[in-house]
Every structure is written in structure tokens, then in C-alpha cells.
Amino acid sequence: MxxxxxxxxxxxxxxxxxxxxxxxxxxxxxxxxxxxxxxxxxxxxxxxPLGTTLIEAVSSLTHWAETHMSEIQAAQHLYDASKA
Missing domain, CATH: 1.10.10.10 (Winged helix-like DNA-binding domain superfamily/Winged helix DNA-binding domain)
Structure with a gap:
């Protein structure tokens, strides 16, 4: 790219x-x-070639983050509210 x-x-x-x-x-x-x-x-x-070995690991992490996005955002809102 x-x-x-x-x-x-x-x-x-x-x-x-x-x-x-x-x-x-x-x-x-x-x-x-x-x-x-x-x-x-x-x-x-x-x-x-070394970089391509990371594709599977990064894909797994991306999938995890997408699966748990609502929980992450809820935790961020709670944290931000407690600091305000």
C-alpha cells in the first residue's frame, strides 16, 4: 500500500x-x-514473510475487540463518568 x-x-x-x-x-x-x-x-x-505470520494473531484480536465492543464502550463511559 x-x-x-x-x-x-x-x-x-x-x-x-x-x-x-x-x-x-x-x-x-x-x-x-x-x-x-x-x-x-x-x-x-x-x-x-515475518509480517504475514502476524495476520492470524491480529485477526483474532480484531474479532475479540469487535465481539466485545459494547462492553468496552460501557466500561469507558463508566470510567469517564467517574472522572468527571
């Missing part, structure tokens, strides 16, 4: 934070950054 596509898909993330996260993921060997010599430079990110 290209940088701007990632930024569009990840709501609320700043350009600076996304750039830092991508650099860390590249350093960890999870993603590959490919720059193409265009004007301006085109940069694409893809999963490396």
Missing part, C-alpha cells in the same frame, strides 16, 4: 506518527518499503 492510502485507512493517525510506526515495522523486519524514482517519489509498503 502507498503511504497516503494507509493514512486514509487509519483514522486519526498523524503523518508523523504513521511515518514513525512504518519505520519501526521496517526495522523489525515486518514490512518492506519500496521507493520508485518518480516525481514525487512513490513509496509502497508490503508485508514481509
Amino acid at each position: 502507498r503511504f497516503n492510502a494507509l493514512k486514509r485507512d487509519i483514522h486519526g493517525i498523524s503523518q508523523k506518527v504513521l511515518s514513525q510506526v512504518l519505520k519501526n515495522l521496517e526495522r523489525d523486519g515486518l514490512i518492506l518499503r519500496t521507493a520508485y524514482p518518480t516525481v514525487p517519489v512513490t513509496v509502497e509498503y508490503s508485508l514481509k
Whole structure:
């Protein structure tokens, strides 16, 4: 994916934070950054084999969060109300 596509898909993330996260993921060997010599430079990110090993774990976590979203939101409302 290209940088701007990632930024569009990840709501609320700043350009600076996304750039830092991508650099860390590249350093960890999870993603590959490919720059193409265009004007301006085109940069694409893809999963490396190590990164693909996380797909199942992340999918499970996403499923858990979606299943428990109403409980999480209720807990957040209770917490926020107690701090007001």
C-alpha cells in the first residue's frame, strides 16, 4: 500500500506518527518499503514473510475487540463518568 492510502485507512493517525510506526515495522523486519524514482517519489509498503505470520494473531484480536465492543464502550463511559 502507498503511504497516503494507509493514512486514509487509519483514522486519526498523524503523518508523523504513521511515518514513525512504518519505520519501526521496517526495522523489525515486518514490512518492506519500496521507493520508485518518480516525481514525487512513490513509496509502497508490503508485508514481509515475518509480517504475514502476524495476520492470524491480529485477526483474532480484531474479532475479540469487535465481539466485545459494547462492553468496552460501557466500561469507558463508566470510567469517564467517574472522572468527571
